[in-house]
Amino acid sequence: MAEFETGFPSVRQIQQWVADKQGVEIKLLTGDILVGTLLWQDPHCLCLTDASGQQIVAWRQAIAYHKAVTA
Amino acid sequence: MAEFETGFPSVRQIQQWVADKQGVEIKLLTGDILVGTLLWQDPHCLCLTDASGQQIVAWRQAIAYHKAVTA
Amino acid sequence: MAEFETGFPSVRQIQQWVADKQGVEIKLLTGDILVGTLLWQDPHCLCLTDASGQQIVAWRQAIAYHKAVTA
Amino acid sequence: MAEFETGFPSVRQIQQWVADKQGVEIKLLTGDILVGTLLWQDPHCLCLTDASGQQIVAWRQAIAYHKAVTA
Amino acid sequence: MAEFETGFPSVRQIQQWVADKQGVEIKLLTGDILVGTLLWQDPHCLCLTDASGQQIVAWRQAIAYHKAVTA
Amino acid sequence: MAEFETGFPSVRQIQQWVADKQGVEIKLLTGDILVGTLLWQDPHCLCLTDASGQQIVAWRQAIAYHKAVTA
Numbered sequence: 001m002a003e004f005e006t007g008f009p010s011v012r013q014i015q016q017w018v019a020d021k022q023g024v025e026i027k028l029l030t031g032d033i034l035v036g037t038l039l040w041q042d043p044h045c046l047c048l049t050d051a052s053g054q055q056i057v058a059w060r061q062a063i064a065y066h067k068a069v070t071a
Numbered sequence: 072m073a074e075f076e077t078g079f080p081s082v083r084q085i086q087q088w089v090a091d092k093q094g095v096e097i098k099l100l101t102g103d104i105l106v107g108t109l110l111w112q113d114p115h116c117l118c119l120t121d122a123s124g125q126q127i128v129a130w131r132q133a134i135a136y137h138k139a140v141t142a
Numbered sequence: 143m144a145e146f147e148t149g150f151p152s153v154r155q156i157q158q159w160v161a162d163k164q165g166v167e168i169k170l171l172t173g174d175i176l177v178g179t180l181l182w183q184d185p186h187c188l189c190l191t192d193a194s195g196q197q198i199v200a201w202r203q204a205i206a207y208h209k210a211v212t213a
Numbered sequence: 214m215a216e217f218e219t220g221f222p223s224v225r226q227i228q229q230w231v232a233d234k235q236g237v238e239i240k241l242l243t244g245d246i247l248v249g250t251l252l253w254q255d256p257h258c259l260c261l262t263d264a265s266g267q268q269i270v271a272w273r274q275a276i277a278y279h280k281a282v283t284a
Numbered sequence: 285m286a287e288f289e290t291g292f293p294s295v296r297q298i299q300q301w302v303a304d305k306q307g308v309e310i311k312l313l314t315g316d317i318l319v320g321t322l323l324w325q326d327p328h329c330l331c332l333t334d335a336s337g338q339q340i341v342a343w344r345q346a347i348a349y350h351k352a353v354t355a
Numbered sequence: 356m357a358e359f360e361t362g363f364p365s366v367r368q369i370q371q372w373v374a375d376k377q378g379v380e381i382k383l384l385t386g387d388i389l390v391g392t393l394l395w396q397d398p399h400c401l402c403l404t405d406a407s408g409q410q411i412v413a414w415r416q417a418i419a420y421h422k423a424v425t426a
Binding site: 216276 | 383412
């Protein structure tokens with residue numbers, strides 16, 4: 001995977017969504033769809049909190065796509 | 072994945088398609104097919120807008136193939 | 143995959159969970175779900191002990207997501 | 214993935230096939246089989262034209278195998 | 285994938301298991317489960333001998349998890 | 356993937372098998388099994404010839420395991 005730089009649009013957008021508590025839907029290569037609000041990102045993972053308050057750490061390598069959703 | 076350079080044909084073609092609002096179809100490793108027009112790319116992702124105006128961020132690592140389509 | 147640094151939130155969180163004997167659930171790209179407590183991590187793998195005392199070494203490249211569970 | 218050098222046999226062979234308009238069949242990790250003639254390659258992708266004249270850009274990371282076919 | 289260093293716990297454990305002729309079970313991303321004793325490892329692969337004496341070379345990139353088993 | 360060095364056991368073994376025209380079976384992440392004799396390897400691919408004389412280029416990233424077979 002390419003290196004992780006905070007100037008990349010995808011990294012900045014996620015950082016903005018963390019700040020905005022934007023709802024997201026993340027589709028994984030397993031077919032799982034995670035829905036929640038983003039808490040943090042790092043070069044390996046994205047962490048989100050789902051509707052039940054459970055934190056889930058999704059691994060970047062396993063993400064197929066993501067999009068904003070109305071929380 | 073190889074480094075990301077704007078001189079690579081695949082990167083330049085996508086950049087051109089962003090400028091042209093070219094319709095694209097992207098097949099992902101999950102089997103999902105995303106259809107829309109490209110908004111931006113960076114070393115991790117491609118962002119497209121689908122027919123309903125929803126933005127979807129596809130991760131490069133998960134792309135099997137893509138092609139131009141008539142929007 | 144991005145390099146492995148102990149300052150990354152995901153790496154630190156797992157290190158904390160090793161120290162706390164926190165129960166975790168790890169979903170792999172195969173669809174397997176591993177449940178246990180974390181013993182160690184390194185740049186390639188996470189090792190956990192399941193309820194029967196069996197140690198299982200999960201490879202980072204194959205992880206889709208993980209989350210804390212009540213052991 | 215390893216770096217991309219024009220001296221590697223696999224890269225040179227594809228370059229030759231581009232020059233020869235050699236027909237190829239590419240099997241992807243999705244199970245899709247693309248058939249056509251190669252137009253260009255770069256470190257991320259191979260571009261081919263199928264029998265209907267449609268250009269398809271296959272991503273290297275998603276290729277399982279390829280072989281020459283009679284066009 | 286992260287670089288390969290003999291000081292990593294996962295690399296050292298496998299090296300120890302090679303020395304001990306420890307039985308292992310390796311689950312691959314294909315769903316295949318390989319069972320045998322480890323012969324060698326390198327940065328790309330692990331080689332094991334199964335019960336029939338057949339040597340099988342598993343590629344690290346394709347490993348989901350592994351664990352010790354009674355041979 | 357780790358860098359490609361001719362001193363690695365897996366690389367040397369394949370080089371020996373090329374020289375010996377050793378029959379091999381290669382299982383890919385798609386589930387495909389390729390059987391033939393090895394012609395060459397490079398950092399991206401292995402090329403083999405199957406029983407019908409067809410050359411097939413398998414991509415390293417897609418290999419789950421391989422083993423020697425009686426041709």
